[in-house]
Structure formats: structure tokens, C-alpha cells
Amino acid sequence: MIKMKAERSGFIWLxxxxxxxxxxxxxxxxxxxxxxxxxxxxxxxxxxVITLINESLTKKDKPKVQARTVGMEFIDYFPFYxxxxxxxxxxxxxxxKQAFEKSMDFAESSKKEEIAKSLGNMLxxxxxQLVKKVAGSEPITEMVKPQPASIETMPSDExxxxxxxxxxxxxxxxxxxxxxxxxxxxxxxVTSTETEQAKDTDPLLTLKTDLNREAYALLKTCExxxxxxxxxxxxxxxxxxxxxxxxxxxxxxxxxxxxxxxxIRLYFEGDIDGSERILMQALADRGAGVLGxxxxxxxxxxxxxxxxxxxxxxxxxxxxxxxxxxxxADTGATEFKPDSRFFSPKVIHILNESK
Amino acid sequence: xxxxxxxxTALFFVCAAxxxxxxxxxxxxxxxxxxxGARALGMGGAFIAIADDATAASWNPAGLAQxxxxxxxxxxxxxxxxALIPARGDSVTNFxxxxxLTQALSYGIxxxxxxxxxxxxxVKIVPQVSYQRAISFNLSSRQNGIPALIxxxxxxxxxKYFFQGNFYNEDxxxxxxxxLSASLGTRLFPWLNLGFSFNYWMNGYKGEQVKGASxxxxxxxxxxxxxxxxxxxxxxxxxxxxxxxxxxxILIEIxxxxxxxxxxxxxxxxxxxxxxxxxxxxxxxxxxxxxxHEASGRSKLLWPRSFGxxxxxxxxxxxxxxxxxxxxxWSKGKLLNYHFDGKTRDVYFPTLHSPEGEGRxxxxxxxxxxxxxxxxxxxxxxxxxxxxAGFFTDSQYFSDVSGRTVSMTGFTAGxxxxxxxxxxxxxVIYQSGSYLSNPISYSLDEKSELKLYFSxxxxx
Numbered sequence: 001m002i003k004m005k006a007e008r009s010g011f012i013w014l015x016x017x018x019x020x021x022x023x024x025x026x027x028x029x030x031x032x033x034x035x036x037x038x039x040x041x042x043x044x045x046x047x048x049v050i051t052l053i054n055e056s057l058t059k060k061d062k063p064k065v066q067a068r069t070v071g072m073e074f075i076d077y078f079p080f081y082x083x084x085x086x087x088x089x090x091x092x093x094x095x096x097k098q099a100f101e102k103s104m105d106f107a108e109s110s111k112k113e114e115i116a117k118s119l120g121n122m123l124x125x126x127x128x129q130l131v132k133k134v135a136g137s138e139p140i141t142e143m144v145k146p147q148p149a150s151i152e153t154m155p156s157d158e159x160x161x162x163x164x165x166x167x168x169x170x171x172x173x174x175x176x177x178x179x180x181x182x183x184x185x186x187x188x189x190v191t192s193t194e195t196e197q198a199k200d201t202d203p204l205l206t207l208k209t210d211l212n213r214e215a216y217a218l219l220k221t222c223e224x225x226x227x228x229x230x231x232x233x234x235x236x237x238x239x240x241x242x243x244x245x246x247x248x249x250x251x252x253x254x255x256x257x258x259x260x261x262x263x264i265r266l267y268f269e270g271d272i273d274g275s276e277r278i279l280m281q282a283l284a285d286r287g288a289g290v291l292g293x294x295x296x297x298x299x300x301x302x303x304x305x306x307x308x309x310x311x312x313x314x315x316x317x318x319x320x321x322x323x324x325x326x327x328x329a330d331t332g333a334t335e336f337k338p339d340s341r342f343f344s345p346k347v348i349h350i351l352n353e354s355k
Numbered sequence: 356x357x358x359x360x361x362x363x364t365a366l367f368f369v370c371a372a373x374x375x376x377x378x379x380x381x382x383x384x385x386x387x388x389x390x391x392g393a394r395a396l397g398m399g400g401a402f403i404a405i406a407d408d409a410t411a412a413s414w415n416p417a418g419l420a421q422x423x424x425x426x427x428x429x430x431x432x433x434x435x436x437x438a439l440i441p442a443r444g445d446s447v448t449n450f451x452x453x454x455x456l457t458q459a460l461s462y463g464i465x466x467x468x469x470x471x472x473x474x475x476x477x478v479k480i481v482p483q484v485s486y487q488r489a490i491s492f493n494l495s496s497r498q499n500g501i502p503a504l505i506x507x508x509x510x511x512x513x514x515k516y517f518f519q520g521n522f523y524n525e526d527x528x529x530x531x532x533x534x535l536s537a538s539l540g541t542r543l544f545p546w547l548n549l550g551f552s553f554n555y556w557m558n559g560y561k562g563e564q565v566k567g568a569s570x571x572x573x574x575x576x577x578x579x580x581x582x583x584x585x586x587x588x589x590x591x592x593x594x595x596x597x598x599x600x601x602x603x604x605i606l607i608e609i610x611x612x613x614x615x616x617x618x619x620x621x622x623x624x625x626x627x628x629x630x631x632x633x634x635x636x637x638x639x640x641x642x643x644x645x646x647x648h649e650a651s652g653r654s655k656l657l658w659p660r661s662f663g664x665x666x667x668x669x670x671x672x673x674x675x676x677x678x679x680x681x682x683x684x685w686s687k688g689k690l691l692n693y694h695f696d697g698k699t700r701d702v703y704f705p706t707l708h709s710p711e712g713e714g715r716x717x718x719x720x721x722x723x724x725x726x727x728x729x730x731x732x733x734x735x736x737x738x739x740x741x742x743x744a745g746f747f748t749d750s751q752y753f754s755d756v757s758g759r760t761v762s763m764t765g766f767t768a769g770x771x772x773x774x775x776x777x778x779x780x781x782x783v784i785y786q787s788g789s790y791l792s793n794p795i796s797y798s799l800d801e802k803s804e805l806k807l808y809f810s811x812x813x814x815x
Contacts, residue, residue, distance in 0.1 A: 028477075029545065032423065060611070066734055068672035070421050071408040072394075072741065072773045073814075074732075 030059035031069040034077060041082055041206060044214075049086035053079045063106040078103060081115065085207060088122055097126040118204040121236040208234060212243050224251045256287035260296055267299060268342070276303050294329045298336055301325035302343065305350040322354045389681065389724075390414035391430050391466030391487055393810035397769020397782035398728025399745015401677035403665030404616035406606065408778075409468050409812045412483045412538035415618045415665070416550030417604035419481040419540025422472050424814040430466035432491070434806035463493055463531075465808065481540040486533065492560035494528040515575035528562030532596050546609070552602040556625055556658075559595035564588075589634040596656065598625025612669040622660035622687070628653050631695055650694035656704055657691070659684035673732040681724045685752030688719060706753055720760065723750040728767070743769035743782070755790040763788035763802070771810075780810040 037052035057079050060067075067077040084099030100123040103115075215230030228251050234244035263278035279296050282288055288296065301322045308318035329336060336355075338348045392410030395402035406418020409428035468485035535557065540550035567587035600623035607615045630651035661683035669675045690704040702708060703719040728745035745767035755761055765786035772779050787803040 028479075064672070066672065068669070068732075070423055072732070072739060072771070072778055073423075074672070074734075074739065 029069075030056045031067075031075065031077075033059070034075070034079065037079075037082060041085070041210075044089075044210065046086040046089045049082055050090075053083040053086070057083075063103065078106075078115070080106070081119065084119075084122065088126065093126040097123060100126060115204055118207060118237050121233075122207075125233065125236060204237065208237055208241065211237075212241075212247075215244070215247055219247060219250060219254075222254070224255060227251060252285075252287040253289055253292075256282055256285055256289075257292055259285070260288055260292055264295070264299055267303065272303055272306060276300065279303075290331065294331060297325040297329035301329065301351060301354070302338070302347060305347045305354075308350060309344075309346055319350070319354060322350060326351065326354055392428070393430060393769055393780035393782040393808040394730075394741070394743070394771060394778075396784060396806075396808050397743035397745065397767055397771075397780065398675075398677060398730055399726045399747050399765075399767045400724075401665060401667075401679040401726040401728035401745060401747075403618055403663045403677075403679045403681075404606065404614045404667035405665075405675065405677055406604075406616065409470050409483075409814070410466060410810070411470075411540070412468065412485055412536060412550070412552050412602075413466060413487055415604040415606060415616045415663075416483075416538045416540055416552045416602055417548040417606035417616065417618075419470065419483055419538060419550050420479060420542040420548035420606070422470055422481050422540075424470075424472065426468070426470040426812060426814040428466065428468045428470075428810065428812040429464065430811075431462070431809045432465040432488075432806065433462045433808075434491075434804065463488060463491060465491075479542050483536075483538045483540075485536045485538065487536065488531045489534045489556070490532040492528045492530050492532075492562070494526055494562070524564070524566040526562065526564045528560050530558060530560030530562075532556060532560075533558040536602075538602075540604075546607060548604075548606040548608070550604040550606075552604075554600050554602065556596050556598040556600070556623075559593065559628075561593040563592070564590045566590075587636045589636070590632065592631045593629060595628045596625045597628075598623050598656070598658065600658065614667045616663075616665040616667070618663045620661045622684070623658050625656040625658055626653060627656045627690065629693070633695075648695075648697045650697075652692075652694055654693050655691040657687060657689040658704075659687045673734070675730045677726075677728045679724070679726040681726070683722045683752070685719050685722050688752070719752045720754060722752040724748065737774065739771075739773040741769075741771045741773070741780075743767070743771075745769075747786075749786065749788075759790070761788065761790040776814055778810070778812040778814075780808075780812075782808045782810075784808070 033056040040048040064077045066074045080099045080103035084096045087096035104119045211234045215227045218227035231244040231247045259282045263275045266275035304321035390413035402414040406415040407421045409426035411418035470483040472481040535555045536552045538552035600621045604618040632649040635646040663681035665679040667677040688704045726747040730743045733740040749763040751761040767784045769782035784806040789801040
């Protein structure tokens, strides 16, 4: 009897041991792994997405619309779509192209037109990037991690401050959404329950939302080239995506504001020609908003006054130019009062006389 | 045969002709001690190899390991039954007594559960706590005899008896055997799930029965002696159970589409607290006579083991087929030292027949069920609409008077709506069968039962 009890006890402990030690033998179902990969997509952890999607593909290798998981749970299983997206985000266009091509076949056969359209855009972009890579015209790494903008357009820290400062000032007058509001937009996009729920089922919306979020984050840190690239990608997916259109408008405005400030700085450095050239260019670009244009005209009036004073012939065309720019700068909102600490009395006199 | 013995014989046969409260209850409930949930029952109750929703533990605790989400479930039951013992003509004995029994609609919570999956490292553990009304005794039935002539024959003397009259039977019972269960499912390998449940059985039923008969009794040899056989029997009864048993389950996923399941429910000895009182009032000529038996006490109930095997096949994601076989060892279902009708004895449970044999009653047998089901899911714009159907045969634990196995057959149908986190399901079960239950009626009882189940499952 005792022996039997001991044997039974041993068997129970053996079972318990197997139960506890079996953790290492465990492997999740494909839908669990896929679910984790979607969470990684939301986090933007693309390397993890690739790892998890590849693992789920070992267990379920075919995409499926309304694939059954547990009980009455069904999900759309698009592993190649997200795999391609992850490769795309990491700049591995050859891999992305292959994944997108596989996903495209499935999307077309399952009549997922929106996804097929999105895939088509991304696939086209992959091919373009690969062509560029072969031609050597653009380093792939620029797409991999959005690098700071090129030397010509990359703002220095000081310029950034100026740009942001001016942008803020601008926005208070004539821009409906300021930079901080942009971040609010991003935040709103992230936390919207409705959007999140839709994202669970719409890969295209996921991609759009992610691109939009990333673009605005780049815009906030003045990485305009990279932000512009994201917005352009968004417009490839949806030519009328309002946030992308607005984002591009803001980039244009921010660049113009930087240009204006650069022109003003050159004036104070004594480079009158350089200053005039840049300010005239900013005027031609017409991206600075009302306040920016007022400033441009004010400084062009000042420069014209300087030129009049320096001109031996006292050519009246300079005075005409002064009057013309002052007229343009007069919005009726504020009176132009040049500060005597920065401008010579003669210049101020000409400006006052020309009003 | 003297007049007195004719009267006594008449009383015995008339009383025997009336269905006892236990047979009414047991025949409609006990053989189908299975799981719960409108989804599963809509599929004919073939769910052992599926068990993938919040009702999993009631079918196969190993199925719990499949669940990924926190879930709450409630299942409601509505049922009614009807039994017909038809009057039937015969060339020798002319007519037999018939009866019609109708059971009023009863309603109650059949199952409720809470499931909370979690992981420790890579080990997935899915516990569930649940309540299940394993056997319902909610019963309010009215049985009225159809006036007819009942013939019978004394096995020793060969004397033929006739009873011509009517009878009635009213039952009002409430309660049921309930189970509180703590279950655990885990996935050991991607293809192997194991689970167990600890079940605490409790509660019981109480109620009363009034049955009576009035008519004339006479024999073939003395057709001139007509005896009034009017009498009424009042019975009261309470019956409470306390016990513990375990369910062990295994679910093998041979492939994404093919699963095998098995569940074993252990036998156990339960404590039964009972009280019963029988009050017989005899209105025959010569004045009313009363006979009262009352008993109460604690008895031991030997609840039998049962096991089930199942297979499910999913040819495509929306379509599932399943097949179950279950066996309950009712031949070993016994109530020990039960005091009833002035005697203490071991009796079969749930029929309460003596194993030694009394009269012409046959011993209890093991019950078997074969269940077949299918489910097809229709995809709506934002909802899922599952459609279900099933069929089952239910071989009972009691036999008819000739010793033949009594088997019921049933059809089920169901549908549901799944919208986001909520699943609503409804199932209807129709079960019917006919058999010769009464030693003196020679007529086939035709029994049918209609049950309706509603489920709500909420998963996060």
C-alpha cells in the first residue's frame, strides 16, 4: 500500500515537473505571433516586425481574409504586407519589393482594392528607390533613417530657433495651425480610439497614420527634407490626404521663414547684395505668409534706402523702390517704425519721408 | 381471488401505472449531463474537440488553453417537455389507457463563467471559475389520463384484470444539482492542451406530487364484481447533494483543421440529505383510509464516472464539423441506505429502483450518446452570423419493460451574432423517443422535449 502511494505521489510530481519545465518547449500559435507583430508595427519597431512576421509565416504561410483564430474570432492575415512595410521602413527595398509582390497577388485575388492600391504605390516607390540605388543618385541610407537635410537647406541651431520663432509669430497671425498644434494633431492621431480600432483592420490606414505621425515629428525637429519625403509618400497613397497637404504647406512656409531670416542676417553682416537676392527670392516663392512678406518688403525698402544713400547720382528709382516696398508692407495692422539702434538716421529719415 | 385482494391488486396496478416523480425528472435530465452554452448545444452538443469559447471547461477543460482573452459568459435556459402515452386499440383487450403529460416552461441560468488567460514566461495558463446547473429539476407538469380500459394479467394465476377509469398527476418541483468549478487549461506543446476542473456539487431540489385515479376495477373471471378504485397519493420530497469530483481533459491539435479531444469525469461519492413523505388517501367505499410514510436522513450517492471522445474537422475557416461520443456508467449509479415507502434499501440512482429487482423493473444501464454537429459562419459587414445544426442519439440508462434499450434522438439548430466584443447565441433542441415504460399499459410512451438556450459571451 505504501509503495503504491509512493508511486502515485511520484507520478504526480513527474506530471507537475513536466508541466513546469515545459515552458521551453512552448510555441505560440500563428495568430498570437501575428498579433504581437501588429503591436510592433504600432510601436514602429520594424526589426521586431520582421522577426515576428517571419515566425508567424513558418506556422501559417498563406495570407487570408477572415482567418479563424479561436472560437468566433476571425482576423485578416496579411503577413507579407506588414513584412514589406517593415523592410520598406528600414530601406531594404529589394526585400520590401518581394514581400509587396507576394502581398499584391493576394490582395488582388481577395479583392482588397484599397490595400492593392496602397501596395501598388509602395511597390512603385520600392522600384524607384532600387533604380536610384543602382544609378547611385541617392544613398539608400537617406531613406533608411531620415537624415538631417542637405547643407543648403539644413538649418543650424540658430536658424532652427529663428525659424521656429518666426513660424510661431507667423502662425499667430495667419496660419491656422501652429507647430505645437501639429504635435497635438499627431497626438490626437495616436490616441484616437476610433482610429486605433480602424487600424486594427485596415493596414492602409495604419500606414497612413504612421507616416503622418513620423512626418510631423520630423517637421517639429525641422528635418524638413525627411518630413517632405514622408508627406510625399502619404500623397502617393492618397493624393488628397489633407494632413499631408497641410504639412507640405508648413514645410514651405518654414523654409521661407528661414530664408527671410537668412536675408535679414546678411543685411546686418553688411552683405547688402546677398541680402537683397535672398529676400527677392523669398518674395518670389510667396510661401512666408503675410507677416513674412511684410518683413521682406520692409527690409527691401531699407535696402533700397541704403542704395539711394550710396548712389552718387541719387537715382530716384531707389526712392520709388522704397515707396513701393513700404506700400506693400503696409497692411494697416501695425505702423512700421524702424529702430534707431539698428538703422542709421538717414535711412530712417528716407523711410519716414517715403511713407 | 377475494374481493379485498382484487382491490389491493387494483390499487397497486393503478399506482404503478402512474409515472413516479423520479422517472419524470430523471428521464428528461440525467442522461444528458453534458456541457453548456448555446453555441455548443446548437451544434448538437458535439463540442469536446472544439471547446474554444468561454464555456470550454464544461465540455473539455483542455480547451481552455486555446483562449487568449479575458471572457465573461452567461447562458440562460428555457425548456418545456411533452410526453404522450397514447390510447391504443387492440383486438383482444379493446382499449388501453392513454395519458398526456405537459411540462410548463421553466427558465433559469444554466452556466456562468469568468476566464482570465495569462502567461508566466512562455507558459500559457488559462484559469476559469464557473457555475453550472448540471441537472435541472425545475418542473411543473400536468398529466391527465385519457379515459380508457386498462387490461393486465396476473403472472402467477393468469387472471386478467381490467381497470376502466381516469387518472391525474401533478408535479411541482424546483431546484437542481449545481456545480461550482475551478478549471485550469494549459498548452504544453503547440499541438497538446491539457486541462482539469475541480467541481463542487451542491444544492438539490424540493417539491411535491399529487397523483390519483378513479374508476372501476374488475377481473375477467369475475366481471360482475366492480370495485371502485378511487384514491389519491400525495408525495413531498427534498433531495440535496454535496460532493466533489474532477474533470480531466486533453485536446490534441493534429493540424490546424483537425482536432481530437477526450474528457474524463471522475466518479464520486456524494452526501445526500433527503426527506420524503407519502400520503395515500383511499376514497373507496367503506370510508376514507389514509396511509402515511415519512422518512428523512443522510445517504451516500455513488455518482458514476463518465468519459467522452470527440473529433472536429474544419475543411475551411467558416465551416466546422464535429462528432462526440460520451458514456456514463449509470449501471453503477446507486443511492445507499435510502429510506422510502417504509423500507430502507440500496437503490439505483436516479431511477430509485432496487437492484435486486422489484416487480418487472430492469436494472440501470450505462448511457451513451453520439452527437454530431456543424457550424458555418456567414460574414456580414461588421458582424459575424454563425449558423449551426446538430443531431444526436441518446441511449438512456433505463430500459423499457421488455428490457430493450431506450434511445432518444434529437435535432438541434442554432445561430448567433458576433459584434465586436460581444457574442449572442441561441440554440433550440428537440428531443423525442418512444418506448414501453409501463408494465401494465402495453402502450408506447411518446416523449418529446423542447429546450431553448441563450448565451452571451463578452471577451476583451
